[in-house]
Amino acid sequence: xxxxxxxxxxxxxxxxxxxxxxxxxxxxxxxxxxxxxxxxxxxxxxxxxxxxxxxxxxxxxxxxxxxxxxxxxxxxxxxxxxxxxxxxxxxxxxxxxxxxxxxxxxxxxxxxxxxxxxxxxxxxxxxxxxxxxxxxxxxxxxxxxxxxxxxxxxxxxxxxxxxxxxxxxxxxxxxxxxxxxxxxxxxxxxxxxxxxxxxxxxxxxxxxxxxxxxxxxxxxxxxxxxxxxxxxxxxxxxxxxxxxxxxxxxxxxxxxxxxxxxxxxxxxxxxxxxxxxxxxxxxxxxxxxxxxxxxxxxxxxxxxxxxxxxxxxxxxxxxxxxxxxxxxxxxxxxxxxxxxxxxxxxxxxxxxxxxxxxxxxxxxxxxxxxxxxxxxxxxxxxxxxxxxxxxxxxxxxxxxxxxxxxxxxxxxxxxxxxxxxxxxxxxxxxxxxxxxxxxxxxxxxxxxxxxxxxxxxxxxxxxxxxxxxxxxxxxxxxxxxxxxxxxxxxxxxxxxxxxxxxxxxxxxxxxxxxxxxxxxxxxxxxxxxxxxxxxxxxxxxxxxxxxxxxxxxxxxxxxxxxxxxxxxxxxxxxxxxxxxxxxxxxxxxxxxxxxxxxxxxxxxxxxxxxxxxxxxxxxxxxxxxxxxxxxxxxxxxxxxxxxxxxxxxxxxxxxxxxxxxxxxxxxxxxxxxxxxxxxxxxxxxxxxxxxxxxxxxxxxxxxxxxxxxxxxxxxxxxxxxxxxxxxxxxxxxxxxxxxxxxxxxxxxxxxxxxxxxxxxxxxxxx
Numbered sequence: 001x002x003x004x005x006x007x008x009x010x011x012x013x014x015x016x017x018x019x020x021x022x023x024x025x026x027x028x029x030x031x032x033x034x035x036x037x038x039x040x041x042x043x044x045x046x047x048x049x050x051x052x053x054x055x056x057x058x059x060x061x062x063x064x065x066x067x068x069x070x071x072x073x074x075x076x077x078x079x080x081x082x083x084x085x086x087x088x089x090x091x092x093x094x095x096x097x098x099x100x101x102x103x104x105x106x107x108x109x110x111x112x113x114x115x116x117x118x119x120x121x122x123x124x125x126x127x128x129x130x131x132x133x134x135x136x137x138x139x140x141x142x143x144x145x146x147x148x149x150x151x152x153x154x155x156x157x158x159x160x161x162x163x164x165x166x167x168x169x170x171x172x173x174x175x176x177x178x179x180x181x182x183x184x185x186x187x188x189x190x191x192x193x194x195x196x197x198x199x200x201x202x203x204x205x206x207x208x209x210x211x212x213x214x215x216x217x218x219x220x221x222x223x224x225x226x227x228x229x230x231x232x233x234x235x236x237x238x239x240x241x242x243x244x245x246x247x248x249x250x251x252x253x254x255x256x257x258x259x260x261x262x263x264x265x266x267x268x269x270x271x272x273x274x275x276x277x278x279x280x281x282x283x284x285x286x287x288x289x290x291x292x293x294x295x296x297x298x299x300x301x302x303x304x305x306x307x308x309x310x311x312x313x314x315x316x317x318x319x320x321x322x323x324x325x326x327x328x329x330x331x332x333x334x335x336x337x338x339x340x341x342x343x344x345x346x347x348x349x350x351x352x353x354x355x356x357x358x359x360x361x362x363x364x365x366x367x368x369x370x371x372x373x374x375x376x377x378x379x380x381x382x383x384x385x386x387x388x389x390x391x392x393x394x395x396x397x398x399x400x401x402x403x404x405x406x407x408x409x410x411x412x413x414x415x416x417x418x419x420x421x422x423x424x425x426x427x428x429x430x431x432x433x434x435x436x437x438x439x440x441x442x443x444x445x446x447x448x449x450x451x452x453x454x455x456x457x458x459x460x461x462x463x464x465x466x467x468x469x470x471x472x473x474x475x476x477x478x479x480x481x482x483x484x485x486x487x488x489x490x491x492x493x494x495x496x497x498x499x500x501x502x503x504x505x506x507x508x509x510x511x512x513x514x515x516x517x518x519x520x521x522x523x524x525x526x527x528x529x530x531x532x533x534x535x536x537x538x539x540x541x542x543x544x545x546x547x548x549x550x551x552x553x554x555x556x557x558x559x560x561x562x563x564x565x566x567x568x569x570x571x572x573x574x575x576x577x578x579x580x581x582x583x584x585x586x587x588x589x590x591x592x593x594x595x596x597x598x599x600x601x602x603x604x605x606x607x608x609x610x611x612x613x614x615x616x617x618x619x620x621x622x623x624x625x626x627x628x629x630x631x632x633x634x635x636x637x638x639x640x641x642x643x644x645x646x647x648x649x650x651x652x653x654x655x656x657x658x659x660x661x662x663x664x665x666x667x668x669x670x671x672x673x674x675x676x677x678x679x680x681x682x683x684x685x686x687x688x689x690x691x692x693x694x695x696x697x698x699x700x701x702x703x704x705x706x707x708x709x710x711x712x713x714x715x716x717x718x719x720x721x722x723x724x725x726x727x728x729x730x731x732x733x734x735x736x737x738x739x740x741x742x743x744x745x746x747x748x749x750x751x752x753x754x755x756x757x758x759x760x761x762x763x764x765x766x
Contacts, residue, residue, distance in 0.1 A: 098185040102126050105184065114169070114191055116161040127187075132158035132166045139171075143185065146175040156192065168196040227303075227322040230312050231260040233280045237317065246303075246324055248295040260320075265292040265300055279307060279318060290325065302329040328440065355451040361444045363387050363408070375430075375453050377423035388449060391430070393421035404434070411436050411444050417454065429458040480568045484508045487567070496551075496574050498544030509570065514540040514548045525555075529568070533557040538575065550579045592666040594644055595651035603665035603673055610677045614723055620679035620686035621723045624694060626654075628670035628701075629715040642707045646714060649705060657696035686722065694718055 094111035096104055107122045115122065115130055131139055135157035142155050152174040158166040172188040227243035229236055239247075239255040247263065249255055264272045268291055279286050285308040292300050303322040310319045355372035359365050365383045373379060376391060383390070392401060400418045407414035413435045420430040431454045437446040471477055476492035489504050497504075497512060504511065517540065528535045535555045542548050551572045558567040590602035598606065607623070614621050628634075628650065635643030647670065654664045654672060663675040676693060679686035701716045 092190075094187075094189040096122075096127070096187050096189070098127050098187060100183045102128060111189065114161075114167075114189070115159065116163070121162075130160050132160055134158070142171075142173060146173060146185070150175050156196075159189070167191055168193045227324075229255075229260070229320045229322070230310070230317050231320065232315065232317050233276060234259060236260055236263075237312065243322070246295075246301065246322070247293070248297055248299070254296060263293050265294055268292060276318075279309070280316075285309070293322070302326045355449075355453075357383070357388055357449040357451070359388065359447045359449070361446065363447060366446075372451065375422075375428070375451065376420075377426075382423075391420040393419070393425075393427065395419050395427065396421075404432070408434065408436070408447065411438075417458075428453050428455045430454070476572050476574075478504070478509070478570045480509070480570070482565050482567070484568065486511075496543075496572070497541070503544075512541040514542040516540040516548065529555050529557060533559075539572075541572075549574055549576045551575060552578075595648050595666050597651050597655075597672075598663060598665040600665070600667050603663065603667070603675070606663050606665075606675055610675060611723060613677070617678075619681050620683060622676040622679060622686065622690045623721050623723070624674040624676065624690070624697075625719040625721075626672045626674065626697070626716050629717060631670035631714060634712060634714055638707060638710070638712060645707060646705050646712070650701060650714075650716075653700040653703075654697055657700045658693060662693070683722070690720060690722075694720065 089109040091108060091110055094108060094114050096107040096111050099105050104122050104125050104127055107119060109119070112119055112122060128136060128139070138155050138157045142153050146153055152172060154170065154172045156168065156170050159169045160166055168191070169189045170192045174186050176184060176186055178184055222240050224240055225242060227246045228238075228240045229243055230238040236255050236258050239249075239252045241252070244250075244252050244255065247255065260276070261269050261273060272291065275286060286306055289305055291303055291305045293303050295301055302325050304325050305320060305322050307318050307320045310317055312319075355375045356367070356369040357365060357372055358367040365386050365388065368378075368380055368383045372383075376383075378390070389401075396419050400416055404414045404416065404418070413433070415433045417429055417431050419427055421427050431452040432449060433451075434447055434449045436444045437448060439445050471490050476496045477490045478486050478493050479488045480486050486504050486507050486509070489499075489501055493504065494500055499511065525535050525537075525539075534557065535553075537553060539551055539553045540548055541551045541553075552575045553570065553572040556569045556571075557565050558569060560566050590598055590605070592599045610621050613619075628646075631643070631646075634646070638646075647666075650670075650672070651664065651666065654674065658664055658674060659676070661677055663677070665673045665675070667673060674693070674697070676690055679689050698716065698718065702713070704711045704713050
């Protein structure tokens with residue numbers, strides 16, 4: 001029964017007919033069964049008959065309840081079917097079902113309205129009868145593809161109304177199976193005549209625009225720097241100058257009209273042919289791929305190719321853009337050939353003395369070498385996937401870190417020193433160089449970091465800074481090479497000597513020589529430096545202005561690992577003030593305040609030195625002890641002030657009468673001592689030398705003294721002795737405050753006394 005006939009039957013009639021049919025079928029089934037005979041029921045007892053009657057009544061009630069439930073279910077089913085029929089027939093799009101033989105099995109009212117025919121005129125009719133003849137191939141092609149692949153496909157074609165008027169329709173066709181497993185097509189169709197009309201109008205409007213812009217479009221393609229080809233799916237219809245150049249053609253005329261596959265390497269033609277077919281049929285863009293093309297002379301060329309559909313001169317075409325990548329492929333081939341070298345380089349990288357870290361563009365570590373592991377204490381496994389900032393700590397200078405990040409963000413190299421931390425927390429100074437690695441597109445692919453542990457150098461630099469501050473202290477310093485050529489001086493050097501760095505550098509310390517020291521002195525000084533590594537002492541030096549001054553000099557040797565001198569460092573200070581103070585102190589300690597002559601303490605030191613020199617050199621020495629006759633009476637008569645002046649003049653006359661190198665000393669009061677050193681080794685000659693000096697002193701002392709308008713005279717007595725074997729006998733008289741000549745106890749010595757009063761001549765004792 002068709003859907004249309006079912007609409008005319010009421011739900012109640014259907015149920016009544018169904019019950020009557022079931023009753024007839026039950027009576028027929030009962031007559032065919034071999035059930036119990038009537039006699040069997042007659043033989044039942046009243047109780048059994050009563051029970052059987054009860055069971056039949058219960059069964060009857062069950063059947064009535066089932067019939068009522070069946071009636072309600074059937075009523076609901078009919079209501080649902082009615083709704084389905086309404087939705088199916090009144091849907092805004094057409095529905096139809098086509099059998100495997102192409103016959104229409106079922107349609108809705110919308111389909112009938114679109115085709116302007118009744119449902120009865122469509123049922124069991126071939127669907128091809130209602131398809132425009134020129135579009136029959138579209139339908140059968142779609143049906144064949146569905147048969148092979150299943151699923152759903154869509155197409156646009158023209159259908160025919162009853163009066164053979166065509167209209168455009170959009171069909172969505174699905175291949176399914178009915179309840180019996182037989183294949184059928186379910187078609188959803190909608191009219192798109194108005195849309196097609198609008199599209200045609202838009203197309204016609206665009207044709208003129210395309211025609212106007214075609215000249216400009218061709219110009220742009222011709223000026224494009226990359227090779228561009230336009231083809232219609234089979235043949236080339238346009239090639240720009242860049243393509244002509246890349247393929248080695250004389251002009252575009254050699255390429256236009258040529259099969260597009262002729263430019264493809266034979267090994268790739270089948271794949272390219274299928275790709276071209278799919279691109280043309282589906283009208284899609286082909287992504288960037290690599291292909292091997294052929295120049296006109298047969299030479300292969302590697303290119304990157306991508307294509308997209310375009311409208312060219314009013315026709316559908318495909319634009320292919322190409323880029324010659326032969327150089328890149330050659331580099332890739334070389335890279336593959338050098339993979340062994342790369343592995344060797346990796347092994348070498350693991351052995352170099354600098355830490356190496358390689359990271360991706362996101363700055364996560366992908367490689368570290370053995371030296372990096374040794375420096376930082378982090379293993380490879382601990383570093384891989386981690387940023388290099390893992391080495392930074394609380395004292396890693398923030399300004400340096402910001403500079404490094406800014407350089408990497410700007411794709412620039414970075415070099416600097418930063419305080420990093422090892423895994424155990426130990427800080428170390430890291431000299432870091434980071435360089436970006438770029439790909440052909442100019443994008444950063446990796447960062448390569450080279451690092452060196454420069455902690456020792458930083459400590460040395462700190463020591464050098466401290467040394468530099470010390471070098472520029474107030475104390476003068478100079479540094480020479482092993483040949484004693486001055487390499488550097490400090491400000492203290494210039495301040496003391498007056499020489500600038502330009503004047504002193506390149507000279508030797510002899511620049512400061514005063515001339516007061518002979519060659520033996522300097523030889524002994526440098527011999528000490530050579531033996532002990534240093535020399536310390538006082539030396540006379542000369543300033544730039546010629547002034548000679550004393551300095552305290554210290555020379556130290558700088559040696560290399562083999563113990564050989566590499567430099568000499570000299571430090572000195574001007575001790576002029578110290579020497580002056582020392583001389584003043586010595587003057588107070590060893591000089592007579594009145595006359596300025598050496599006092600008793602100074603005389604004893606001089607006498608000891610003379611005794612030692614006499615023992616070594618075997619020359620003669622004499623000691624002359626002198627006092628003024630009746631000086632006390634003279635001093636009382638003229639006054640102490642003029643008496644002191646007499647003593648001062650006596651001192652001057654004694655100094656004038658003695659030789660250079662002799663010592664005139666005042667013991668106190670009117671007592672004076674004269675030490676004659678370095679006399680002749682011959683005692684007789686030494687005696688005559690002594691007599692000469694003694695006579696000169698006596699002659700000088702007997703001259704009158706003119707004091708405050710008066711003239712006074714004062715004679716003197718002299719006691720003389722020559723050094724004997726017992727030095728202590730010579731020193732004994734000096735230990736007292738005063739002594740007479742006659743009390744000298746000098747064993748084996750020649751002694752005599754003389755006075756100016758008698759003016760007796762000197763005579764040699766028997």
